[in-house]
Amino acid sequence: MVGRIPVVDVHPLVHDGARPAKATEGEAQPIRATIFREGHDLLGAEVVLIGPDGRRHQPARMEEITPGLDRYEAWVTPDSPGEWSFEIHAFGDPLMTWRHAAEIKIRAGIDVDLMFAEGQLLLTRLKKTHRPRTVRHTGPLKAALAAVTDTTRTPEDRLETLLSDEVLMLFRERPLRDPLTVAGPFPLFADRRRALVGSWYEFFPRSEGATVDPETGAVTSGSFRTAIASLDRVAQMGFDVLYLPPIHPIGEINRKGRNNTLDPGPDDVGVPWAIGSRFGGHDAIHPDLGNEDDFAAFVKAAKDRGIEVALDFALQAAPDHPWVTEHPEFFTTRADGSIAYAENPPKKYQDIYPINFDNDPAGIDAEAERILRHWMDRGVRIFRVDNPHTKALDFWERVLDRIRATDPDVLFLSEAFTRPARMHGLGAVGFHQSYTYFTWRTKKEQIEQYLREVSNESDHLMRPAFWPNTPDILHEFLQYGGPAAFRLRAVLAATGSPTWGMYAGYELCEHVAVRPGSEEYLDSEKYQIRVRDWDGLFDEGRTIAPFIARLNEVRREVPALQTLRGLRVHWSDDDHILVFSKGHGEDAVIVVINLDPHGARATTVHIDWKAIGLPSTFAVHEHLSGADWTWGEHNWVRLDPAENVAHILTVKGTE
Numbered sequence: 001m002v003g004r005i006p007v008v009d010v011h012p013l014v015h016d017g018a019r020p021a022k023a024t025e026g027e028a029q030p031i032r033a034t035i036f037r038e039g040h041d042l043l044g045a046e047v048v049l050i051g052p053d054g055r056r057h058q059p060a061r062m063e064e065i066t067p068g069l070d071r072y073e074a075w076v077t078p079d080s081p082g083e084w085s086f087e088i089h090a091f092g093d094p095l096m097t098w099r100h101a102a103e104i105k106i107r108a109g110i111d112v113d114l115m116f117a118e119g120q121l122l123l124t125r126l127k128k129t130h131r132p133r134t135v136r137h138t139g140p141l142k143a144a145l146a147a148v149t150d151t152t153r154t155p156e157d158r159l160e161t162l163l164s165d166e167v168l169m170l171f172r173e174r175p176l177r178d179p180l181t182v183a184g185p186f187p188l189f190a191d192r193r194r195a196l197v198g199s200w201y202e203f204f205p206r207s208e209g210a211t212v213d214p215e216t217g218a219v220t221s222g223s224f225r226t227a228i229a230s231l232d233r234v235a236q237m238g239f240d241v242l243y244l245p246p247i248h249p250i251g252e253i254n255r256k257g258r259n260n261t262l263d264p265g266p267d268d269v270g271v272p273w274a275i276g277s278r279f280g281g282h283d284a285i286h287p288d289l290g291n292e293d294d295f296a297a298f299v300k301a302a303k304d305r306g307i308e309v310a311l312d313f314a315l316q317a318a319p320d321h322p323w324v325t326e327h328p329e330f331f332t333t334r335a336d337g338s339i340a341y342a343e344n345p346p347k348k349y350q351d352i353y354p355i356n357f358d359n360d361p362a363g364i365d366a367e368a369e370r371i372l373r374h375w376m377d378r379g380v381r382i383f384r385v386d387n388p389h390t391k392a393l394d395f396w397e398r399v400l401d402r403i404r405a406t407d408p409d410v411l412f413l414s415e416a417f418t419r420p421a422r423m424h425g426l427g428a429v430g431f432h433q434s435y436t437y438f439t440w441r442t443k444k445e446q447i448e449q450y451l452r453e454v455s456n457e458s459d460h461l462m463r464p465a466f467w468p469n470t471p472d473i474l475h476e477f478l479q480y481g482g483p484a485a486f487r488l489r490a491v492l493a494a495t496g497s498p499t500w501g502m503y504a505g506y507e508l509c510e511h512v513a514v515r516p517g518s519e520e521y522l523d524s525e526k527y528q529i530r531v532r533d534w535d536g537l538f539d540e541g542r543t544i545a546p547f548i549a550r551l552n553e554v555r556r557e558v559p560a561l562q563t564l565r566g567l568r569v570h571w572s573d574d575d576h577i578l579v580f581s582k583g584h585g586e587d588a589v590i591v592v593i594n595l596d597p598h599g600a601r602a603t604t605v606h607i608d609w610k611a612i613g614l615p616s617t618f619a620v621h622e623h624l625s626g627a628d629w630t631w632g633e634h635n636w637v638r639l640d641p642a643e644n645v646a647h648i649l650t651v652k653g654t655e
Contacts, residue, residue: 003181005090009034012460014428020187021460024196028077035090036070044093044175047074052082078190085185091177106159119148130174140166195411195432197562199552200501201239207530219529221288224298235305238552243310243384246272249279249286251318254350258528271526273314274351276321282371299379314386317353332356357392368399382411389416393425400430427462434462442477448569455567466493466500474521483509484597484641491646494551495591498562507545554623560589574603585613592647594639602638619652
């Protein structure tokens with residue numbers, strides 16, 4: 001029902017409040033609503049956060065953000081993980097209504113004594129209702145009461161007291177709420193910080209520490225033990241999450257060969273996502289990688305370096321997975337009695353059987369939860385989920401709710417490059433982060449629109465993770481842009497989203513596609529072991545690893561880069577110079593990027609300094625070069641991709 005003071009179009013709401021909106025411990029977020037009432041009396045509104053323990057936080061006053069449209073907003077911050085909620089309190093504001101009328105009438109000489117008398121009644125009621133005990137409120141209240149009762153002073157003098165900033169603050173912070181409507185509570189779930197902020201790196205353990213026999217060319221697989229040495233490289237670049245593709249036994253039936261061929265040789269290692277063989281299924285480790293003790297040692301070594309290990313969770317099976325004989329009901333049987341393999345016509349994945357979620361929902365739910373808890377018990381608290389949009393949405397809702405009920409710190413990244421409704425749906429039912437369309441947004445206008453969308457429109461549904469590349473995706477921009485393209489896309493990913501990631505080889509600017517027009521790597525690591533001379537290439541300067549390290553260092557130095565909401569796009573006179581900011585006032589960061597990897601760009605950038613709470617002139621520090629400048633509304637910049645692709649500016653002070 002509509003309350004006495006209508007509160008409608010509340011945001012954030014997910015599925016009309018049936019699911020919690022996304023929040024993060026320590027992350028400020030906006031609460032918005034449309035609030036109005038009849039007549040000309042003024043109203044007020046506040047947001048009250050309710051913590052997991054039921055504790056009600058101090059009300060946050062809502063401000064009208066679109067004058068004339070009755071749209072109100074307040075920013076609030078959950079200070080611990082867990083199940084939160086918020087209420088919106090909308091009320092008639094007799095103090096502000098009276099103050100507004102008094103200013104008009106007393107100055108016009110209309111009902112002067114009556115206005116002061118009505119003010120005395122309201123202030124007396126305020127004194128009884130709130131009993132302010134601090135100088136912050138008692139002083140202004142005494143002054144206001146004296147003004148309405150002291151007839152020895154002129155009306156103008158008395159009015160000036162009532163219109164003072166101190167009395168205005170009193171009326172706003174200690175309002176009389178008459179009448180009052182309480183809308184809510186509406187649910188939020190505050191996750192741990194890693195759900196919002198992280199720098200991800202992906203590598204294949206079988207490639208890390210792999211060797212090639214110089215005489216025969218035979219490749220020996222890396223393992224968890226040899227990959228431990230690679231953790232130092234990951235840590236030195238500043239990454240705090242390491243994502244591993246599936247570590248399970250790989251099917252031998254219909255195994256793919258190099259570059260996705262259908263005629264593998266005896267030495268071809270297969271695709272890790274073709275999970276399961278005579279060596280076991282999703283709860284087993286590929287024998288070439290080691291055993292559970294080796295995995296435990298790897299996870300511990302990563303943790304010792306400040307890195308969390310994220311494991312791939314791919315719900316599918318190779319033709320020789322144990323499920324095929326133990327649970328044939330998990331799959332689709334075709335008219336000829338064969339099990340249907342995965343297809344995305346014209347692509348065929350003969351080495352993978354997809355799950356049919358309609359055949360045995362309860363059994364599939366139980367098995368999925370069992371597998372997740374198996375790896376959770378072994379120290380994994382983050383899962384990257386492969387193609388979740390090809391699985392039933394209600395399945396994810398059930399399983400993720402069960403995990404959250406006992407282990408709310410376990411996080412799930414959705415690898416869903418699909419239509420927006422599906423991506424948002426997955427976020428709504430419990431995925432903590434989501435891959436995005438970032439990889440395919442390369443033009444200035446596209447990027448500006450997408451930054452606005454993920455930071456201000458869909459933020460209550462999904463948290464974006466920006467990846468410039470993956471083992472499956474080598475965008476054309478990287479194929480032909482040279483090292484500058486890799487640097488500028490890394491800056492854009494690392495500053496545009498609080499979570500970003502890259503797949504191994506990015507720092508080497510690996511850019512050769514299997515064929516023109518394809519986004520698949522030549523000699524893709526999905527199908528073979530890649531042996532890279534990391535140390536040699538570093539010594540030769542054929543890596544941008546130091547640049548990546550500095551970029552992740554800047555992310556830690558600048559708190560605003562660890563936020564999602566409140567991003568603001570600014571303007572430049574060049575179609576290849578992107579400008580945006582995060583944060584407010586002296587906490588703001590301004591990012592300027594040359595989107596053209598092939599040439600220098602010089603132009604003027606225009607900063608909406610009022611919107612981000614800055615004076616017309618302010619001092620800035622540039623974090624990539626170390627330079628200091630004075631900036632204002634209009635600023636000349638020159639970015640040569642051969643030298644510097646971007647500026648990351650923080651405010652040093654104001655003049």
